Amino acid sequence: MSGQPNTRLADLFGLAGWSKGELARLVNRQAAAMGHPQLATDTSRVRRWIDMGEIPRDPVPRVLAALFTERLGRVVTIEDLGLVRHGRTGKRQSDGIEEHPDGVPWAPERTAAVLTEFTGMDLMLNRRGLVGAGAALAAGSTLSSAMRDWLHTDPALKADTPVLDDPLNADPAGFDRYEAAPVGSQEIEELERSVEVFRAWDAARGGGLQRKAVVGQLNEVGGMLAYHHPPHLQRRLWGVAANLAVLAGWMSHDVGLEPTAQKYFVIAAHAAREGGDRPRAGEALSRAARQMVHLGRPDDALDLMKLAQSGAGDRLQPRTKAMFHTIEAWAQASMGKGQAMRRTLGRAEDLFVSDRQDVEPPDWMQTFKDEDLYGMQALAYRTLAEFDPGAAAHAQHYAEKALALRVDGRERSKIFDHLSMASACFIADDPEQADRYARLALMSMGSNSSRRTWDRLRQMYRLTAEYAGYPRIHELREEIRLALPKPRSKGEGNSAQA
Secondary structure, three states: OOOOOOHHHHHHHHHHOOOHHHHHHHHHHHHHHOOOOOOOOOHHHHHHHHHOOOOOOOOHHHHHHHHHHHHHOOOOOOOOOOOOOOOOOOOEOOOOOEOOOOOOOOOHHHHHHHHHHHHHHHHHHHHHOOOOOOOOOOOHHHHHHHHHHHHOOOOOOOOOOOOOOOHHHOOHHHOOOOOOOOOOHHHHHHHHHHHHHHHHHHHHHOOOOOHHHHHHHHHHHHHHOOOOOOHHHHHHHHHHHHHHHHHHHHHHHHOOOHHHHHHHHHHHHHHHHHOOOHHHHHHHHHHHHHHHHHOOOHHHHHHHHHHHHHHOHHHOOHHHHHHHHHHHHHHHHHOOOHHHHHHHHHHHHHHHHHOOOOOOOOHHHOOOOHHHHHHHHHHHHHHHOOOOHHHHHHHHHHHHHHHHHOOOOOHHHHHHHHHHHHHHHHHOOOHHHHHHHHHHHHHHHOOOOOHHHHHHHHHHHHHHHHHOOOHHHHHHHHHHHHHOOOOOOOOOOOOOOO
């Protein structure tokens, strides 16, 4: 018992709206449902958890996490509740890792447990049809300051082993977690192939339809990481976990589950670091930065990109550095910083063409091709055109180059390019061309589950108002109004600003 209030638990308790006596009764009922009928909690014990910082023994933290997850309609983990036995918030732990108020970074031996717990809760939300709500994105500066020292160190790879007080060794009844066993190279190869399949599906059809399958696969990998494996297999398994977590985050972002997406990106960075792959950890954080730009928070994105670039270490290939710079440039464009954006895009181009490709790129970089560089350049210039209309011509130029190369079935990227082109044409006072590209985007969006494409369409729709008197644009506006999904309710979804 710390003697200090557990502010995390207190905050969530306030959001839930229970009385202490009501929570005690719910804990006893849920524990019995999870196979622990002997548990007896009362009001005074709940008061000690909240007011005195007492950490109850297993299974109570898991029971509380399940209760708060269902009550709030979003994933709530043991970390979120402040119920992990690793020292108090803000105090230095015995392994030299400082725990910050937002719960990152966590101790290395906790990564598999956090991964398993979070995915289990996410699956529970899916199963019960709950809607994500009430969560907030952590600021980019908060994540960066919390993770900087941790990411810049390279831990010795070690297998996580279950211990008696670890959630990985606990009864999984409340977690939708699979019973996993140690695996060999053949099973890991199959998992690696499944990542490629999920990645291709996401690029073609958006994240909505396969998100639950990816989360379930990641949940199972978390169970596998609870066992000792030879170092070379354990490293590959951490790599699979990192790739799946990035995909789960990207798919969550794609359907508007923003705090959930951010948590998966942080989990991916932890998993990559556990596997000794700092470039992968940096790329996971760059996804969180792209999410921030999309949500109109470019300052936070730039904070995250500084960490992604410095934390990725000296093994970054030129093409990866180029990709990082395009994200940074998009953030600068969102702030109207045209000169900085152009310099950053220039560095991206130089790095991209300097890559002789004599070294096999990691699998997670094999989708950043010429068309992706052009697509990001088009997006950056289209974004800057909101501040400087002269940038629209450059956006059209790069969007056209990207579209000429989009032949690999990555339909979502093609939709984004069409929308960048349409928006640039409207800004450049060319409504006829804008109408053409907008209709090409609209034609493909019905078969795509990406809500981000609809966010971008809304941004383009705003530009059509000036031309509403043109018959073709009037018809286009009506078609878009009919096609647009209903506005999101308050919760995890957020409107795009770029």
